[in-house]
Amino acid sequence: MAELSYSVLVVCMLGLVQIIASTDQETCDKELPESCCAGKEVPTASPPEWPSSQSPAGGSEANINATLCVLYRQVNCLVCNHPYQPKASKCCITATDETNDTMIGGPLPFNEYLIGKYRALDRGTNGFYLYPKHEEQSSYYDDRTPTANGRSGLALQAGKRLDGCEAASFNDDKDCWTQTVNVIALGHVLYEKHPYAGFLYVVGHKFPADLLGKHLILHRSLRQDGNPGQCDAATVSSTEYDVRGNPDLVKMVPGPDVADHACAVYAGAGSYLDLGDFNNTCISDPGLCKSMTWSVWLKIDTSSGFTGERYYISSGGQSWSRGVALLYINDLSLFYFVVGTVSSRSFNTYHKTQIPLNSWFHLALTIEMNQGVVNMLKLYVDGEFKEEAKTSKFSDGNVDGCTRLYLGMANVCSKVYLSDTYGGSAAYSNLMVFDRLLNQEEIKNLKN
Template sequence: MDVSLGTLTFFFVFLQLLQSAEGFDCSIGQEPDPNEGNRYRWVIPVPDPCECTRLRVGGLNTRTPCRHYSVTYYDTFMQSDNAEEIRKWLNCTDLLEKHLILNRSLRRDGNPKQCNSITVSSTEYDVRGSPTLLKMVPGPDEADHACAVSAEVGSYLDLGDFNNTCYSDPGLCKSMTWSLWLKIYTSKGFTGERYYISSGGQTGIARGVAFLYKSTTNEFELHVRTATFKMGNKYQQSQIPLQSWFHLALTIEMNVLNLYVDGELMNGNNINTQGGSSVDGCTRLYLGMTNSCDTEYLTNTYSGSAAYSNLMVFDRLLNQDEIKNLMQMKK
């Protein structure tokens, strides 16, 4: 059967567009490079190759397709299922920085033995509740022994008003990844609900995220609410470390919600949820307290007891390998 060059070109362009639409599966094929005298060179035909998490050898284009984006040509090729290996090969050192939309260090560099002598003051947050219950403590080893912010029951951190942003309304981003170092001092003896992250995801009059401990079930819960849907998972207390630093990562994409502890995916049980919220009434981001809009709750009843370090939010879904690498980022 005879196949025209035009048909071959169309087939490979269609295949490449299909792979691109799938998100992170990419192909690297060959085609004439018009800037090199139409010499055949390797190319990854997607707008941003740095978003590829899997790379496969593709086909051969006998003509250079017209594209609405520019491409980079290479003299060598690679095939890999490792996102970090692909990024290194492509020199994508700024990939995470490109998608970093919120970065709060919540820490101080220094000798961990001197943390308690450091005065707590910052332009990154406002202290709510009793300021005397806020202190600096030795941070996680992975953060270069930084001094981290600790908020005991009765105090919490107000990171600011994030109206019309993904932090307050996750539906404004196609996908998101939250990353935070957390040290929960205790949940034993707590009554009611104890909050560690809240931008309104737990209430039907707002959108956002919430991570909390519920004493009635002795479980931790994760909530995400947008304008169109509500998701929630609950986790056994044994799945969340107590009294020690751990890395918490939350990924959100459409109606899929995942939680990682120290880079490992936690199996959660789905919570029966209601629908989305027509309004985003709570637009502030709290660490250590529930954000329930204008309703005032007692900090002694709803505030958690924990230390926080290196909060980062990305407008991109990070895979498990990227989350594990993220644990080593010293921001």
């Protein structure tokens, strides 16, 4: 690993042409916290959030001479590394006053970016243009074309102080900008016959280093970038799921405010999302994992499809098959969290007053196993543990016949049930499944 050169930038180390980290007169003399990059690792490969397999340019795996930079947006820490540079750079940057990353002046949106070569920028300074990965993951935007959320002209440069402040000066060993330039300038990526310096990855999680890399077994963002006020005009199109039932009942809606997804997918009763076949995996057979944690943002719509028996998550757990299910039974006013394995079936019930309705909330479901038998189930709402109304356990054999994962419908194997009778109306965002039991602090980090 490269020797770390750590420094803290006084105000304005970095900016974007759409002013990502500039400051006004009021903050000119403020210093940044020394702890912002504490514990942040030097990148040696593409992060799990933006794997090389989903990079149009091949990411770090296909570009061994690329400089890799990671911007930890929650703590405003930028780390850059090149395999042949003895010192990596680790710098704190200033936060933006605008928190919405779809707005000019807002933070740099979560994404993968190609970093251009060092050059003169349009604003009369030198720096690196940034080229965002397209939402379809097949190419990159140029520096002039707005992304789906309206951002363009993004660049990495020395920040400028506004409203009469002098430009930030950089000298001696603590010069973060010079260090960052030196590291990035060493990089080389050839993409579609054009040279670039490397990759910048914007991430926002605070998890243990191994959590996303080793224990995340399923991730579906279920989102689209864009203006939250125009989600209803967005076309539903995704490689993450297939729409079943009536496609006219599936649409994009504004996502949760604290998530990095402007628009999330909504499936009304009579339609549902098919996320694929998970045969011989923990998704359809939880007993294959020692423990599991399911995490998703959910907005249950009670204006339609909230009578009878309604399903929101199902990989077969409710059908005397192995799997997981979350459903609501209106006659009992209870939500059920059900898990079936090869030799056991367990479920917890929760009164509907314990689950938010008609508003976004973060749901986490944990499954503790003991040699393939469910030992304990827990449910968390917005990071807070919810005491179950009832727990039931049965010892029985279950086949793994329902191996597909549905959102908004019961997975009943080969049987045919009407989705407008059993489907639950809801919006979904950022589904993540881990093959590890997450503790409450880690679940709160998922929520944040």
